[in-house]
Amino acid sequence: MVLNVPRVDIATVPIGLPPNAGKLAVKAVACSRLIAADIRYGLTPTSHQPQFPSWDDAFSIGVRLKDETSDIHVDGRNYAHPRRNGETHVLYLSGVEHIDFSTPRHTIETLLPRSFMREIADDLEVPHVTYLGRSAFHVTADPVLRHLTLRTQPFFAAPETLDPLLADHFMWSLGIYVCAHYGDLGIRRRITGGLNTWQERLAKEVIETSLVGGxxxxxxxxxCGLGTSQFAHAFRKSTGMAPYQWLVKRRVERAREMLAGTASLADVALMSGFADQSHLTRVFSRHMGLTPGKLRACLQ
Known part of the structure; x- marks a missing residue:
């Protein structure tokens, strides 16, 4: 255990670093309901500690990307076992007294507020979740949870490419999975078909007007007069894709239409809802099989 060491705060959580400590580098993304952090200790030449949005009673859903040892003191109990690369955890963040780092580490953590857990239960019309995990710090090897958590990784390098619709889609997927598998969320999904004609038309029109800004x-x-999870299910049934996938599809199609004109690639990117030209190029190439510049050359 690391004792009597200076501590720094990450999102109000006291972190203890040993003498001659390595650098602590934290990257954060925050968009709509998503708050996530990439935490590296002893792996980078420089330190960085960003500002986090305020949060209330919450859990941290995390995945380790390196073997490490640390002491976590939460709700009066100490957890001090070595952790392995690939392990995932559900940590009651609001109960953490302090965390002492002993070795280099790399984790990705996503905040799951209790208020959002209540929102999920209300949307599904089931009782609120009363617990998560077998303890205040529940560690497991869960490949599904690892896959979900790692989906935030690309956005630490380019947070401007994170769209509110994608952030919400991720948080609903993560929240329902965690609450159902590690808590007592009772999913009694109403059996629904697709959207009604007016609902589908309205949803598509609103997405169309939200290509820029999200x-x-x-x-x-x-x-559309529906619960969030019910709408996502019905939209996918009607269109064959999730709402965010439809949004990206329409952004690519708008960019393709604009490439027939004279606007610069940078302007095409911004006017079709992409963060910048490089963001446009990555997404466009993935969907169309060629870059915007090459398509423009073909059209001309």
């Missing part, structure tokens, strides 16, 4: 999943659902 829109949240709950807002789309509310416009």
């Amino acid at each position: 829109i949240g999943l709950a807002e789309l659902a509310g416009l």
Whole structure:
């Protein structure tokens, strides 16, 4: 155990670093309901500690990307076992007294507020979740949870490419999975078909007007008079894709239409809802099989 060491705060959590400590580098992303952090200790030449949005009663859903040892003191109990690369955890973040790092480490952590857990239960019309995990620090090897958590990784390098609809889609997927598999969420999904004609038309029109700036999943659902999870299920059944996938599809199609004109690639990117030209190029190439510049050359 590391004792009597200076501590720094990460999102109000006291972190103890040993003497002659390595650098602590933290990257954060925050968009709509998503707050996540990439935490590296002893692996980078420089330190970085960003500002985090305020949060209330919450859990941290994390995945380790390196073997490490640390002491976690939460709700009066000490957890001090070595952790392995690939392990995942559910940590009651609001109960953490302090965490002492002993070895280099790399984790990705996603915040799961209790208020959002209540929102999930209300949306599914089931009782609120009363617990998560077998203890305040539940560690497991869960490949599904690892896959879900790692989906945030690309956005630490390019947070401007994170869209509110994608952030919401990720958080609903993560939240329902964690609450059902590690808590007592009772999923009694109403059997639904696709959207009604007016709902599908409205959803598509609103997405079309939100290509630049984006829109949240709950807002789309509310416009259609549906719960968030019910809307996501019905939209996929009607269109064959998730709402965010439809948004990206329409952004690519708008960019393709604009490439027939004279606007610069940078302007095409911004006017079709991409963060910048490089973001446009990556997504466009993945969907179309060639870069925007090459398509423009073919059209001309």
